[in-house]
Amino acid sequence: MKYGMRGLLAVSVLVVAAAPAFAETAATPVGTDTRAWLQLQASGDAADGSERPMPGEVADRVYQRYLKSFEQPIPAEFKREQISSGGGSQ
Numbered sequence: 001m002k003y004g005m006r007g008l009l010a011v012s013v014l015v016v017a018a019a020p021a022f023a024e025t026a027a028t029p030v031g032t033d034t035r036a037w038l039q040l041q042a043s044g045d046a047a048d049g050s051e052r053p054m055p056g057e058v059a060d061r062v063y064q065r066y067l068k069s070f071e072q073p074i075p076a077e078f079k080r081e082q083i084s085s086g087g088g089s090q
Contacts, residue, residue, distance in 0.1 A: 040046050054062070
């Protein structure tokens with residue numbers, strides 16, 4: 001080992017001593033900012049408000065894809081995929 005036990009102990013003490021200070025400075029602003037963003041998002045105050053219609057060609061393609069989805073019947077049940085790691089029993 002390059003630094004030995006004393007070096008490892010010194011690094012451990014530094015990390016443990018710095019952790020509470022970092023937690024106090026990092027947790028408070030992030031929590032406050034996150035709550036503010038969520039409140040702004042929920043209120044809709046920053047929403048654009050203008051409609052953005054879908055161009056005709058895109059709307060046609062979306063509608064065709066929707067209609068095509070009805071060509072296959074919905075199965076009565078869905079089979080689950082078997083996932084195995086090769087060593088276990090199932």
